[in-house]
Amino acid sequence: MDILSSLPLEWVPIYPMNRKDVVFDVFKHHISYKDGLPPYAQARIIDLITNRLIKARQYPTLWVSVDAPGDWYVVEVKRLVKKKIPMTVQPAWKTIVIERNFSQSIHPTYLREGDLPILAPRFDPADYGIKESVLRVLQIMARLKTAYRPEIASLAGFSESHIRNLLKQLQAENLIERRRIGKYEGYAIRTKGLKLAHRSWNIPKGVHFEKHRGEFRYAGERHRRVSRRWRAWLEAAHPNIEILESWTEAPLFYGIPDALIWGRKGEHEILFWLEVDSGHSSKKVMRRNYSHRFQNAYQHAKRLGISIVFCIMGPPWVVRFFPSCIPYLYPNMTIIGQDWRAFGKLPFYETGGWFSGIDNRKKYPTEKPLPFDPSQYPPKPKKKGISTKPKSTKPKYSKGFDDADWWYRGSSEREE
């Protein structure tokens, strides 16, 4: 049938009875943690493929091969995928699967002799004459739609200089274009680029992936920028942490972090969950939101046996208010807070506590008195993340915190 020929899968039948005409109808789909997609989006692609398979075959099954170090990514894909047909999600090094590995028992299919399915070829960047690094940038752009260079560099984990070259190549191929976004010139992906990104993820032609692909929520300019540069921020602050991947707005469990970094320290996997809070919602709403999220995050981390570092960023008063939103301190979760203007700086932390990078002694011009007594809340910050001094003490806020960047020196400087 025609549907099959549009699916970039491999056919890897299992012969349970040693008869050529009786098979388990297994299709294999490959994904990688380097695809620029969080597990959630990969799972949605798998669902779309599944739907096609159901239309095309009587008893199809799917074997998803996941190229990823550690456990978290594989486990997340496994958890998020809908298992409408017998399915198995395996790390890429597994080259053989058996019936037991599948989520449900498999109905055998009777095949006419020589009746081999014809499938579309799996994506290979070489076929499109595109280098892997260039493709990576394109895939990131497909999620962002429009972005500034430092944001793209951060998410890709490349230097800005290098990103510049890669963007130039994409531009030469008409896959992206320069466009003015707000105040500055940035980059926007073009339809041609989106199509190629979709092909690179082995998404069947003709399915709608748009709503799963990108960032979900509206975010203010600064909010977005801080989120997108989370990786670069963490790299600058804690260079000893190995970062495996980072995404903005990656759906996790019941919450969507503004940005998520999946990394590790030695063999131990860690999620760095960023929430950027501009402080526009009321304190009551903030409290409610966060106590929920922590409960969920804690359960998730416990189930997976990993640890989570949760970071709240926002204007100083939000970070200072934040401890009152924490119902408990959990043993496998660290909570840190930082002023969202202090790029590249994060407080020192130890697992299980609350640490703030905000200097409590410093007076901020538009500061309102604290609505609570800070001393009634758990551990005090152990180290100040801010070392630079104000250049001026004159208040000059007029339009709110979004414009208040004035007392931080260059963002590239590092402590120690």
Next chain:
DNA sequence: AGGATCCGAAGCGCAGCGTC
């Protein structure tokens, strides 16, 4: 008020690094 100045963000070129 209006021009001068400052500053942060983005951009470019290029030297230089390590790896194959």
Next chain:
DNA sequence: GACGCTGCGCTTCGGATCCT
């Protein structure tokens, strides 16, 4: 030596601030 990549210095641009 080509390749993939980083670091750094310098320019440009535009908004905010300062000064008269």
